[in-house]
Amino acid sequence: MERPKITLDGNEATAYVAYHVNEVIAIYPITPSSPMGEHADQWAAEGRPNIWGTVPHVVEMQSEGGASGAVHGSLQRGALTTTFTASQGLLLMIPNMYKIAGELNSTVFHVSARTLATHALSIFCDHSDVMATRGTGFALLASNSVQEAMDFALIAQAATLESRVPFLHFFDGFRISHEIQKVEQLTFDDMRAMIDDDLVRAHRERALSPDRPVIRGTAQNPDTFFQAREAANPYYLACPQIVQKAMDKFAELTGRRYHLFDYIGAPDADRVIVMMGSGAETAQETVEYLTERGEKVGVLKVRLYRPFSVEHFIQALPKTVRAIAVLDRVKEPGAAGEPLYLDVVDALEEATSKGIAQFETAPLVIGGRYGLSSKEFTPAMVKGIFDEMTKDNPKNHFTVGIKDDVTHTSIDYDPNFSTEEPSVTRAIFYGLGSDGTVSANKNSIKIIGEETENYAQGYFVYDSRKAGSLTVSHLRFGPKPIYSHYLISRANFVACHQFSFLERYDVLRVAEPGAIFLLNSPYGPDEVWDHLPRTVQRQIIDKKLRFYVIDAYKIAKEVGLGVRINTIMQTCFFSLSDIIPKDEAIKEIKNFIKKTYGKRGEEIVRMNFAAVDRALENLHEVKVPDQVTSTFDMRPPVPDEAPDFVKRVTAEMIAGRGDELPVSAFSPDGTFPTGTTQWEKRNIALEIPEWDPDTCIQCGRCVMSCPHAAIRSKVYSPDLLKDAPPTFKSTDARWRQFKGMRFTIQVSPEDCTGCGVCAHVCPA
Numbered sequence: 001m002e003r004p005k006i007t008l009d010g011n012e013a014t015a016y017v018a019y020h021v022n023e024v025i026a027i028y029p030i031t032p033s034s035p036m037g038e039h040a041d042q043w044a045a046e047g048r049p050n051i052w053g054t055v056p057h058v059v060e061m062q063s064e065g066g067a068s069g070a071v072h073g074s075l076q077r078g079a080l081t082t083t084f085t086a087s088q089g090l091l092l093m094i095p096n097m098y099k100i101a102g103e104l105n106s107t108v109f110h111v112s113a114r115t116l117a118t119h120a121l122s123i124f125c126d127h128s129d130v131m132a133t134r135g136t137g138f139a140l141l142a143s144n145s146v147q148e149a150m151d152f153a154l155i156a157q158a159a160t161l162e163s164r165v166p167f168l169h170f171f172d173g174f175r176i177s178h179e180i181q182k183v184e185q186l187t188f189d190d191m192r193a194m195i196d197d198d199l200v201r202a203h204r205e206r207a208l209s210p211d212r213p214v215i216r217g218t219a220q221n222p223d224t225f226f227q228a229r230e231a232a233n234p235y236y237l238a239c240p241q242i243v244q245k246a247m248d249k250f251a252e253l254t255g256r257r258y259h260l261f262d263y264i265g266a267p268d269a270d271r272v273i274v275m276m277g278s279g280a281e282t283a284q285e286t287v288e289y290l291t292e293r294g295e296k297v298g299v300l301k302v303r304l305y306r307p308f309s310v311e312h313f314i315q316a317l318p319k320t321v322r323a324i325a326v327l328d329r330v331k332e333p334g335a336a337g338e339p340l341y342l343d344v345v346d347a348l349e350e351a352t353s354k355g356i357a358q359f360e361t362a363p364l365v366i367g368g369r370y371g372l373s374s375k376e377f378t379p380a381m382v383k384g385i386f387d388e389m390t391k392d393n394p395k396n397h398f399t400v401g402i403k404d405d406v407t408h409t410s411i412d413y414d415p416n417f418s419t420e421e422p423s424v425t426r427a428i429f430y431g432l433g434s435d436g437t438v439s440a441n442k443n444s445i446k447i448i449g450e451e452t453e454n455y456a457q458g459y460f461v462y463d464s465r466k467a468g469s470l471t472v473s474h475l476r477f478g479p480k481p482i483y484s485h486y487l488i489s490r491a492n493f494v495a496c497h498q499f500s501f502l503e504r505y506d507v508l509r510v511a512e513p514g515a516i517f518l519l520n521s522p523y524g525p526d527e528v529w530d531h532l533p534r535t536v537q538r539q540i541i542d543k544k545l546r547f548y549v550i551d552a553y554k555i556a557k558e559v560g561l562g563v564r565i566n567t568i569m570q571t572c573f574f575s576l577s578d579i580i581p582k583d584e585a586i587k588e589i590k591n592f593i594k595k596t597y598g599k600r601g602e603e604i605v606r607m608n609f610a611a612v613d614r615a616l617e618n619l620h621e622v623k624v625p626d627q628v629t630s631t632f633d634m635r636p637p638v639p640d641e642a643p644d645f646v647k648r649v650t651a652e653m654i655a656g657r658g659d660e661l662p663v664s665a666f667s668p669d670g671t672f673p674t675g676t677t678q679w680e681k682r683n684i685a686l687e688i689p690e691w692d693p694d695t696c697i698q699c700g701r702c703v704m705s706c707p708h709a710a711i712r713s714k715v716y717s718p719d720l721l722k723d724a725p726p727t728f729k730s731t732d733a734r735w736r737q738f739k740g741m742r743f744t745i746q747v748s749p750e751d752c753t754g755c756g757v758c759a760h761v762c763p764a
């Protein structure tokens with residue numbers, strides 16, 4: 001059966017299924033799961049029906065604890081009910097999760113896994129939240145990609161109804177929740193085929209009802225609690241088979257076959273990595289690359305982590321395995337090992353004692369931590385782990401991806417190792433938060449994913465300071481499915497949407513030889529060269545880059561779009577990249593403009609159309625000289641007079657080299673010195689507000705509203721003006737209590753982002 005191919009992110013893929021197979025959805029937003037609740041809320045508001053023709057009731061509670069309590073109550077009334085959450089939000093659900101599981105209620109919680117706050121808060125991904133729930137009695141099912149997030153949302157729903165064990169379906173926050181991929185969309189027929197109406201009826205019949213009165217939630221004493229707790233064992237024992245049955249049925253419908261544990265690699269592998277989450281896809285890509293070159297390696301993806309089936313796990317491993325590395329995306333300080341590692345050690349031990357482990361020799365097991373707080377996990381690291389396993393005494397309880405110079409847990413790897421296929425187009429775009437770069441790139445992926453045969457992937461790296469900060473968009477397109485859930489390190493297209501970035505970030509570090517470099521530049525093709533730092537000139541020459549410039553801000557201003565340069569830069573990308581014929585691309589960009597801006601009026605659409613046409617006329621190739629001629633280079637991230645910590649740590653973070661800082665650079669309890677932001681001067685404002693002392697009514701609104709505290713007011717004695725330069729502006733203070741004093745408002749140009757909020761709120 002032909003199914004639509006759509007381009008969307010993991011949150012939307014999951015919400016799409018969860019919404020259509022439930023009747024009640026209790027939500028409370030938390031990053032990175034919020035879009036799942038937002039989609040459900042919007043679809044319900046639009047009156048979209050589920051697969052039974054009713055519109056789910058979406059209710060926003062006052063906390064995640066409230067959301068899970070609402071789920072519990074709704075389940076007890078027999079409604080198909082779900083929720084979405086992450087991180088500390090999931091922790092708040094734990095008390096209700098014990099109750100929901102203890103009473104064998106069928107439900108699926110969808111979780112975009114996120115780091116728990118410990119020495120610091122982090123909105124990024126690891127599995128510490130999910131692992132904190134492994135004692136609740138929920139089944140834990142991991143999906144590793146956007147397609148799997150959609151597929152497993154349905155498999156989990158089918159399995160919970162049959163097993164009565166509640167499910168927590170999880171996928172990596174940001175990396176999958178916000179990664180855009182082209183996937184095959186499940187249909188209503190698929191959902192109807194997977195959901196057994198008899199099981200839905202059985203779920204309803206278990207509801208608390210005055211018609212069939214029973215008591216649930218009793219208190220029990222030492223005489224009975226223990227036995228009653230064990231009474232649920234058969235449900236957990238049956239659960240893995242039920243999940244496999246649902247996976248088999250799903251495979252018959254869609255052709256996508258999953259198992260509780262999926263092994264990929266050499267049938268006679270001697271080294272195997274065991275892991276779950278998006279990193280397993282990166283391991284798969286590396287394993288395929290290495291096995292093609294004769295290495296005996298493999299990866300075992302854990303799909304159903306709880307209940308853990310020892311038999312299925314052992315059967316899935318090749319008999320030839322001699323060394324197993326178990327990778328956990330979580331740290332449990334003080335534990336004998338991380339959770340998955342301990343399960344694997346125990347499974348091997350139990351299998352041996354039961355006589356079902358048929359290995360040629362008992363495999364050595366080592367455990368390691370990776371990817372905490374979305375730390376990159378790359379094929380180079382996977383290769384490093386396989387290399388470690390060849391040693392006589394490989395490191396146990398290792399870390400990979402960091403430099404641990406304190407307790408020396410980290411293993412080495414060659415960062416230059418790459419599995420990137422030449423058939424894949426890899427494009428990187430450097431933009432400024434809220435300049436439209438990310439939205440334009442999301443549209444570009446949709447255009448390529450939906451209008452061509454290519455597979456497409458988009459991932460966006462934001463600074464948590466959001467507006468006015470660096471955004472880096474990573475886009476891949478190619479003829480084969482894309483498993484690369486890591487950042488692009490070798491790009492054949494680099495676009496820099498802000499000229500000032502050239503002095504602050506090494507934007508061309510990722511450019512491959514022969515790549516295209518597109519720069520938004522106020523300088524034309526004949527003059528731009530002299531305005532580039534030496535490092536940039538050197539890389540353009542050495543890597544033989546094809547260099548193009550456009551003055552996108554000038555065009556945006558001329559057509560009435562202000563500082564919105566996204567449409568212009570997107571047009572240039574399509575014009576230069578040749579992914580789809582130029583005319584076709586222009587047509588699609590204009591279709592997206594109509595879709596995106598249509599409701600804002602004809603004029604906005606017209607301005608954007610004009611921007612597209614003007615972009616093509618004003619894109620110029622630069623004739624690259626063969627000599628570095630610049631008299632200046634990239635500026636240091638902080639001035640020389642900055643304190644030691646700022647120079648050693650903050651400066652590296654500002655320069656984008658935070659990944660290279662060793663463990664010893666940090667305090668063990670998360671303490672940081674204060675006042676370090678005074679050394680971080682971003683200098684990104686294109687326009688800076690100017691204070692007019694004659695019209696100012698001294699209301700202070702501009703000062704209060706500046707999101708960056710870049711505008712300050714002062715009342716002071718006139719004596720202090722005696723050495724002021726003639727250009728220094730001041731006026732009489734207007735307040736009665738400050739009679740005879742002077743008043744000044746000043747903007748700090750280095751901190752101002754040019755957002756214009758102060759001018760907008762000014763009543764004068």
Ligand code: SF4
Nearest residue numbers: 706752753755756758
């Ligand atoms: S434009 Fe005004 S509000 Fe915006 S950062 Fe600058 S001073 Fe602050």
Ligand code: SF4
Nearest residue numbers: 696697699700702762
């Ligand atoms: S908002 Fe305008 S009027 Fe009020 S203090 Fe600022 S500049 Fe003056």
